[in-house]
Amino acid sequence: MNWNHTVILATMSALAACGNDTPVSEADVIQYPHTATVDHTDDYHGTIVADPYRWLEDDVRESEAVKQWVDHENELTFAYLATIEERKLIRARLEALWDYERYGLPEKKGGRYFYSYNDGLQNQDVIYRQESLDDEAELLIDPNTWSDDGTIALASYFPGPNGDYFAYLVQDGGSDWRVARVMNINTGEVLDDKLEWLKFTGLSWADDGSGFYYSRYPATDADEKFQSLNKDQAVYFHRIGDAQEADTLIYSRPEHPDWGYSANVTDDGHYLIITVWKGTDDRYQIVYQDLQAEDAEPVMLIEGFDFDYTLVGNEGSELYFRTNKDAPRGRLIAIDVHNPDQPREVIPQHIDVLSSASLVGGRVIGEYMQDAWSLVKIFDTDGKQVGSVDLPGIGTAAGFSGRMDDPETFFSYESFDTPPTISRLNVVTGEVSVFKQSDVDFNGDEYVVKQVFYESKDGTRIPMFISHRKDVVPDGKRPTMLYGYGGFNISMKPSFSITRLAWMEMGGIYAVANLRGGGEYGEEWHQAGTKLNKQNVFDDFIAAGEYLIKENYTNPGKLAIFGGSNGGLLVGVVTNQRPDLFAAAIPAVGVMDMLRFHQFTAGRFWVDDYGSADDPDEFKALYAYSPYHNIKPGTQYPAVLVTTADTDDRVVPSHSFKYAAALQAAQAGDAPVLIRIETRAGHGAGVPTDKVIEAYADRWSFLLENLEFDLPEGYGD
Numbered sequence: 001m002n003w004n005h006t007v008i009l010a011t012m013s014a015l016a017a018c019g020n021d022t023p024v025s026e027a028d029v030i031q032y033p034h035t036a037t038v039d040h041t042d043d044y045h046g047t048i049v050a051d052p053y054r055w056l057e058d059d060v061r062e063s064e065a066v067k068q069w070v071d072h073e074n075e076l077t078f079a080y081l082a083t084i085e086e087r088k089l090i091r092a093r094l095e096a097l098w099d100y101e102r103y104g105l106p107e108k109k110g111g112r113y114f115y116s117y118n119d120g121l122q123n124q125d126v127i128y129r130q131e132s133l134d135d136e137a138e139l140l141i142d143p144n145t146w147s148d149d150g151t152i153a154l155a156s157y158f159p160g161p162n163g164d165y166f167a168y169l170v171q172d173g174g175s176d177w178r179v180a181r182v183m184n185i186n187t188g189e190v191l192d193d194k195l196e197w198l199k200f201t202g203l204s205w206a207d208d209g210s211g212f213y214y215s216r217y218p219a220t221d222a223d224e225k226f227q228s229l230n231k232d233q234a235v236y237f238h239r240i241g242d243a244q245e246a247d248t249l250i251y252s253r254p255e256h257p258d259w260g261y262s263a264n265v266t267d268d269g270h271y272l273i274i275t276v277w278k279g280t281d282d283r284y285q286i287v288y289q290d291l292q293a294e295d296a297e298p299v300m301l302i303e304g305f306d307f308d309y310t311l312v313g314n315e316g317s318e319l320y321f322r323t324n325k326d327a328p329r330g331r332l333i334a335i336d337v338h339n340p341d342q343p344r345e346v347i348p349q350h351i352d353v354l355s356s357a358s359l360v361g362g363r364v365i366g367e368y369m370q371d372a373w374s375l376v377k378i379f380d381t382d383g384k385q386v387g388s389v390d391l392p393g394i395g396t397a398a399g400f401s402g403r404m405d406d407p408e409t410f411f412s413y414e415s416f417d418t419p420p421t422i423s424r425l426n427v428v429t430g431e432v433s434v435f436k437q438s439d440v441d442f443n444g445d446e447y448v449v450k451q452v453f454y455e456s457k458d459g460t461r462i463p464m465f466i467s468h469r470k471d472v473v474p475d476g477k478r479p480t481m482l483y484g485y486g487g488f489n490i491s492m493k494p495s496f497s498i499t500r501l502a503w504m505e506m507g508g509i510y511a512v513a514n515l516r517g518g519g520e521y522g523e524e525w526h527q528a529g530t531k532l533n534k535q536n537v538f539d540d541f542i543a544a545g546e547y548l549i550k551e552n553y554t555n556p557g558k559l560a561i562f563g564g565s566n567g568g569l570l571v572g573v574v575t576n577q578r579p580d581l582f583a584a585a586i587p588a589v590g591v592m593d594m595l596r597f598h599q600f601t602a603g604r605f606w607v608d609d610y611g612s613a614d615d616p617d618e619f620k621a622l623y624a625y626s627p628y629h630n631i632k633p634g635t636q637y638p639a640v641l642v643t644t645a646d647t648d649d650r651v652v653p654s655h656s657f658k659y660a661a662a663l664q665a666a667q668a669g670d671a672p673v674l675i676r677i678e679t680r681a682g683h684g685a686g687v688p689t690d691k692v693i694e695a696y697a698d699r700w701s702f703l704l705e706n707l708e709f710d711l712p713e714g715y716g717d
Contacts, residue, residue: 011042027055030080030672033072035661042595045616047630049595056657057596060646066657070646070677073660077641077674084701086711091697093716095121096441097498098693103422105399106130106254110163112185114140115436123150123688126590127157127168129185133424133435133700140166141183150688158203158212159185161269165240167203167212173647174687176200176602180214182240190445195244195397199230200260200602206291207269211239213250213689215261229604231257249273251287251298263425265291266314267403273311273319274298280488281608282308288337291577301340313359313481315381320346321368322357330354332364332383346383349570353522355491358400360519361427362406365400371451371463372493372520376400376411378427387430392418394449394465396493400425414496416510417447421447442501447468449494450539454547457539460516460528463543465494466553468509479508479707480554482545486515486537487566488609489526492619499696506700509553513544515570529613532621538573545574545581551685558581558707564588565651566609572627575637583637584671584706586699587627589651591661594626595619600652628655631662636669639706641699645678671706 037052060066104116116125124143146152155171166185169178180195201215215233236250262275273667276285286302286309307325318334327349334344352368366380374397376389395415402409407428414420419438449467456462493511500510508615514520517529517537529537559582563571568590575585595613597603660675667673
């Protein structure tokens with residue numbers, strides 16, 4: 001591939017002035033690396049679509065040309081960021097804020113408690129165990145010893161039912177692929193057991209602790225591992241001490257290579273429940289196997305991918321499911337495996353969305369969403385409400401897992417101005433006590449969190465959270481970051497984030513719009529932002545920006561947008577559709593080529609939400625908004641910092657590569673269009689703390705520069 005290997009940088013003083021009204025000479029504007037184009041087209045149902053940057057789809061680990069392009073783009077980006085004097089201050093403040101103790105929700109197995117912990121700046125969380133709540137915590141496993149750069153992570157862990165064994169999944173370089181290992185808790189020995197080719201799976205122990213169930217894909221050639229489609233998943237049982245080759249095949253459907261499986265043993269060890277899925281939509285088939293009946297085979301309990309059936313637990317032969325069948329906002333039902341045609345309604349649909357439920361201590365704990373923030377109610381197993389959990393305000397409660405025979409459970413609570421607190425709940429008495437509480441270097445009383453509602457283009461009422469320091473008075477000039485997602489039934493609930501706290505400390509306003517496509521108001525809200533309705537999501541986000549301007553929070557010169565993954569798609573689309581509305585945009589690990597996303601790794605699962613270019617009508621909708629295909633040469637785009645990672649095997653980095661190359665070629669204004677490509681990092685999970693701090697120092701510095709505002713007096717002191 002012949003292309004110019006010379007990176008020509010603008011003068012640093014001119015870079016700092018990009019976006020203002022000062023005339024710049026041709027010599028002073030950013031000179032981007034030359035990116036070769038190819039004469040490639042595809043025929044979609046009679047429409048010929050050009051793809052001039054198709055060569056950037058080659059795996060960066062295998063293609064020298066793509067690797068050189070990545071190196072030169074990073075050289076330009078990091079040279080630009082290095083000129084921003086405030087970056088060092090922002091990075092130092094991020095690091096200082098990050099240096100606080102963090103705890104994960106405890107899991108109780110065999111009478112022992114297991115939870116994650118980070119002392120502040122550890123690259124990866126470690127795992128502690130406690131014999132009782134009054135005992136000292138003991139370090140069980142420390143992933144920080146696994147690699148020098150912190151990029152090998154503990155993805156998840158699964159203590160055995162008797163507390164003797166501890167199985168866990170290892171993630172390398174941010175990849176979605178996992179390797180399962182097993183530790184003897186009593187001796188600290190890591191056993192020889194090693195299971196490979198695991199992706200999109202947990203581990204569920206047999207009741208006697210002899211082994212566990214898991215899902216895996218067939219082995220893939222090394223050169224296809226990070227780009228090929230994932231098909232032919234199957235459920236296996238692994239007995240401790242055996243080689244993986246000896247694992248027992250439990251369930252597979254070779255005639256349906258697109259199906260995936262999640263296997264879970266009920267708490268009483270009686271049943272194996274296999275949830276069958278074929279995409280990201282919450283529509284499942286349910287298979288069960290009676291583990292106490294000799295030679296019992298898996299049996300289809302619920303057939304047809306029509307509704308959500310999420311297993312909650314069981315009482316004897318009754319299996320409890322949260323479902324949206326005849327209840328788009330969710331309800332709880334019980335199905336007796338001996339009489340599956342007569343399900344029992346336990347908790348009917350409420351006005352609020354039932355986002356999760358659990359069976360603990362003879363009670364049902366329901367976590368509801370009211371306008372995207374949490375309410376928690378306690379019911380008996382006949383569905384009568386017998387209590388509730390008092391929460392401080394606009395925030396998110398999560399957790400509440402446990403056993404039916406143990407009244408003890410743990411939950412976390414957090415909000416934009418409230419770090420997570422982990423509490424213990426006795427579900428019978430209702431008593432709540434603090435288990436672990438984080439101490440962050442800030443005063444939450446100095447911040448305001450509120451919820452507003454605005455109208456979208458079609459008149460739909462959309463909620464939005466707005467947070468900022470109390471001394472930040474909206475005057476139409478405040479730097480404002482608008483965040484959104486809008487897809488896959490995922491709800492944007494209030495959460496605490498050091499990165500967002502740092503933004504608000506800088507004097508910025510932080511807004512989160514609850515767009516259609518999410519799950520904030522149930523399945524109807526979700527479907528209103530999918531496939532042929534996807535433009536609703538973008539209209540909702542644009543209307544959020546217009547509201548912030550209309551209500552005098554900010555103006556187009558001070559408004560930035562940010563989103564990741566599906567949210568990166570969102571940012572890419574609205575940057576194309578309304579480049580006049582925003583001064584800066586940060587699309588992170590975004591899905592940018594909507595005609596080819598389903599050709600790579602997990603992309604085929606997203607057809608549930610997006611549709612597919614293989615369908616003529618869905619192609620028209622996708623082509624109309626696809627970020628890569630709707631960039632218009634000669635347009636003055638806002639400042640854009642695209643971010644991705646070279647080992648992202650969920651949204652492959654070629655999405656961002658092609659989008660950034662096309663946007664750089666099209667930019668007619670002076671605002672920079674840059675791409676930051678992280679090395680040995682994936683879609684987001686498992687990224688070391690030091691890499692996260694560096695990445696956000698770059699993002700917030702980029703916004704400081706391009707929204708043209710100053711840090712508060714005494715910032716960082």
